[in-house]
Amino acid sequence: MPLLEIRNLVKTYQAPEGTPHTVLDLPQFHLDAQAEVALSGESGSGKTTLLHCIAGILAPESGAISLAGHSLTSATEADRDRLRARHVGYIFQTFNLLQGYTCLENVLLAMAFGRGTDAPFAQTLLGRVGLGDKLHHLPRQLSVGQQQRVAVARALANRPQLVLADEPTGNLDAANAGSALALIREMCVENHAALLLVSHDAAVLGAFSDRRDLGTINRAVARPEGGPL
């Protein structure tokens, strides 16, 4: 049984003029436990929307998402929050660290909403990403690359089965992007987490053997707007 299974997922937004706009129409998608998949697609192809649906942040109009044996689409919002906290780690392009919190507190806070705080493990994670000496630094006291590493440690705080990474190297220079990508992949392997990474960077995508193009599998992108489903 795959870790993540998606069937006939449709997500529609209301356009400013009031007309519905389908951004995702995904007949089928799956991801095995501890797998490593890179998802490509042009800007606006629904990559972030898909990750948000998988994380339970967005509720699709129709279709089914099953994560670690739990149906996200039939779960209440509170249940989706709980599932996200316990099973999903999310790495954002803009890191989304809480600026008033230290590195350690950012990781501990994520734990608080998931499996409970575990300060030694939080310190281990931060040590593993090379920030053992910056536990009490605020994000603004860190370089962009270091902030990304805090985000990686935070994503793994609850020992998730799935890590979602949305353009994780988008804000980094080439040198930092390479090392950040390597770190994310290593950390997922070490923590037995599957990785679903979204990028439009060919260098990043080239590092993955399992690559899927959302432009092809998302029927909302593949067909002209308003065409037959």
Place this chain on the structure above:
Amino acid sequence: MITHVVAKSLRQHALSTWVTAVSIAMATGLLLAVWAVKDQSLRAFSNVTGGFDAVFGPRGSELNLVLFGVFHMDKAPGTLPWADYEALQRDRRNIKAAVPIVVGDNFKNFRIVGTSADYFSVEYQRGRSLTLAQGRHFAAGAQEAVLGSFVASRLGLRVGDVFAPYHGLEYDPSQKHEAEYLVVGILRPSNTPADHVLWIPLLGAQNMPGHRAEAATDISAVLLQFNSAVQGPVFADQVNKGTRDKTVAMIAPTVTRFFQRFEWLRVVLGAMAALVALVGAGGILASLYNTMNERRRELAILRALGARRSTVFGAMVMEAAAISALGALGGFGVYALCASAAAHYLRQHTGVVIDPWETSAVFVVAPAAVVVAGAAAGLLPAFKAYQTDVAENLAPHS
């Protein structure tokens, strides 16, 4: 963890937190002061009867009689013939004790009161009567004085010192009497108006050179103790309705009525305090609501990490309640300042001592009401937080 999130947010918005908390502290302090000081003053003034039940005096206002006879604060409405005192002494059926007093002179604005030795034997509180810290009581007919503790320390008078009274109740250097009085005793502090008085023998006050010779046997009033609680009001009623030139003022009811006159002031101050509290609560609402734009991303991140809507809602309400609680706590500081000032003023001017920290329900009710109002003010921002769209606020999309 939610408390940690709230504490962090309070620190991140420290300026608005403190400004709002200070305004709430002022309101809470004022609220406490209005209620507690009034209640405690009423209780203290009602208890300060000198051990007497009533003041018997010339026809006039009951309040005036109580103020000058018990609190030594007002002018005597006139004089009574000595025969009235003798008649009261003979009324053993109603009256347990009758002590005459004569006022009319001062020493540097402190009142000189002539009385008999009986005054010092009456218990001003159960088990407590005025006792000497130094020296002895004055001898009847001698030009001797016993000083209240406050007067003695304020004027630096000691046993063996001599002073000359001034005519009238207000100090006028040109009104100095020729007679001189020897300080023979100083009373222990009693926390009653007696501490503010220079006590001299009745005859000394009556025969002070410069006083009207024809009034040499007159007295200002008689302090009464009744045999039982029910006799007082009946006796007072008989005198007040049955005579045209005498008044009996029951001390405790007169003090209560006096305080009731200021009920409107309490209502006005209470309304002002409530308004300030409302402004404080409005401040909480405004400060939280105005920071919602900058908080939205933070709230979205918390939600993305797994925080439920109810968690962020609760955090906002808790933050509002925490600001109010800080204010309420500060309110006790404001109250301490106000109440200490009020207590000091009362002690200096009346000798009545109030305990600002005497147990009162208002110490629980007022801060609790302030915290509840503050938490209620946080409901609207909390609802906005509850509605925060996670995906929209976790930009950018790819």
